[in-house]
Amino acid sequence: MLGFAPDLSCCMECGKEDGDFSLTVKGGLICAGCGDFNSKSMTQECLHVLRYIQGAPLGKLYHFKMDEALFQEVSQMTGNYFRNFVTQKFKSLDILG
Numbered sequence: 713m714l715g716f717a718p719d720l721s722c723c724m725e726c727g728k729e730d731g732d733f734s735l736t737v738k739g740g741l742i743c744a745g746c747g748d749f750n751s752k753s754m755t756q757e758c759l760h761v762l763r764y765i766q767g768a769p770l771g772k773l774y775h776f777k778m779d780e781a782l783f784q785e786v787s788q789m790t791g792n793y794f795r796n797f798v799t800q801k802f803k804s805l806d807i808l809g
């Protein structure tokens with residue numbers, strides 16, 4: 713909605729759509745074959761949730777469940793990504809950790 717959503721469809725470099733990815737500050741995914749992988753890589757489940765969130769209508773965003781570990785991963789990925797683009801501090805982001 714703010715215009716800086718990442719492209720979660722495929723690797724920004726090679727176009728690969730499945731596999732292990734990392735979310736980059738360039739605005740999208742980078743696969744294990746194209747990027748320098750480290751602790752920033754995400755699980756398949758996390759990518760699935762992020763793709764769902766990005767495509768779901770607002771009214772459906774709070775109508776799914778995930779376990780605590782996945783919630784923490786999704787929160788960390790979205791929080792880190794958001795903080796790369798927005799320097800202003802939001803109290804609402806504090807709940808994301």
Ligand SMILES: [Zn+2]
Pocket residue numbers: 723724725726727728742743744745746747
């Ligand atoms: Zn790639």
